[in-house]
Amino acid sequence: MQGEALKGHLDLLLLAAVExxxxxxxxxxxxxxxxxxxxxxxTEGTLYPALxxxxxxxxxxxxxxxxxxxxxxxxxxxxxxxxxxxxxxREWRAFALAVNHTVEGLA
Amino acid sequence: xxxxxIETYLSGLKRELRIRWVPSDRLVExxxxxxxxxxxxxxARGLTPDAAEQEALSRFGAARTVAEQFAAERYRRLEWxxxxxxxxxxxxxxxxxxxxxxxxxxxxxxxxxxGSALLGLGVTRRAWMIALAVGVWIPGWxxxxxxxxxxxxxxxxxxxxxxxxxxxxAGAYLGMGVRRLATxxxxxx
Numbered sequence: 507m508q509g510e511a512l513k514g515h516l517d518l519l520l521l522a523a524v525e526x527x528x529x530x531x532x533x534x535x536x537x538x539x540x541x542x543x544x545x546x547x548x549t550e551g552t553l554y555p556a557l558x559x560x561x562x563x564x565x566x567x568x569x570x571x572x573x574x575x576x577x578x579x580x581x582x583x584x585x586x587x588x589x590x591x592x593x594x595x596r597e598w599r600a601f602a603l604a605v606n607h608t609v610e611g612l613a
Numbered sequence: 614x615x616x617x618x619i620e621t622y623l624s625g626l627k628r629e630l631r632i633r634w635v636p637s638d639r640l641v642e643x644x645x646x647x648x649x650x651x652x653x654x655x656x657a658r659g660l661t662p663d664a665a666e667q668e669a670l671s672r673f674g675a676a677r678t679v680a681e682q683f684a685a686e687r688y689r690r691l692e693w694x695x696x697x698x699x700x701x702x703x704x705x706x707x708x709x710x711x712x713x714x715x716x717x718x719x720x721x722x723x724x725x726x727x728g729s730a731l732l733g734l735g736v737t738r739r740a741w742m743i744a745l746a747v748g749v750w751i752p753g754w755x756x757x758x759x760x761x762x763x764x765x766x767x768x769x770x771x772x773x774x775x776x777x778x779x780x781x782x783a784g785a786y787l788g789m790g791v792r793r794l795a796t797x798x799x800x801x802x
Contacts, residue, residue, distance in 0.1 A: 558683070
């Protein structure tokens with residue numbers, strides 16, 4: 507699935523990817539790839555503008571971390587980000603349920 | 614050869630970011646770390662270092678695309694902030710032009726052109742927003758004034774509006790173009 511199809515959902519995906527543990531950019535990409543079974547194959551460089559936007563909004567915080575002598579910028583969810591994630595998850599579940607019912611013809 | 618391709622890419626990314634007035638140090642450093650991780654992971658999967666670099670760069674995306682995304686995110690807010698002075702300039706010029714004894718079209722056109730150009734220096738894209746914010750007031754005032762005083766003259770606002778917007782478009786895009794050119798030239802020195 508390419509970036510265009512994920513537009514509008516990227517914030518939710520990124521917030522969910524750092525929900526349980528702070529992660530650097532490449533780890534976030536890998537998390538998205540693994541959790542989606544390889545379906546989310548984004549242009550990796552375009553995730554960083556989105557991460558910076560989330561940081562500007564106060565939903566994630568970032569700091570430099572030295573890992574085995576290598577410098578990485580690590581992102582973690584803030585309290586506000588956790589609230590935002592819960593809100594977006596509720597919206598997504600309602601949306602997905604409505605789409606499923608419509609597509610599958612459920613009453 | 615190993616590593617050269619990535620350093621070349623990072624130099625290109627830095628240049629593309631700076632052309633768009635996006636601070637580049639942190640982004641380039643993050644990209645360096647990301648690409649190093651991607652290369653290591655690919656080598657661990659059995660690729661040669663050369664093929665791993667190629668794959669990492671391909672997955673990361675063209676430097677220009679990445680820089681454009683950063684610029685779009687960064688300037689999304691600034692573009693809206695620039696609208697406030699643009700509206701103020703537009704209203705001021707329209708008020709001067711609407712004065713009963715003002716009859717110097719040349720000066721009005723000059724103010725529109727220079728005002729739009731100076732404001733255009735502040736944006737890196739969507740200069741048309743600046744042009745509209747500056748240029749909409751003179752024809753807008755003409756329409757409002759005509760409706761109250763002489764409804765038959767409302768139609769005369771159309772050609773005036775076209776000329777005013779053509780001037781502000783020219784000015785705003787000129788300003789944005791000068792900014793881009795100056796930044797790009799600075800990168801090449």
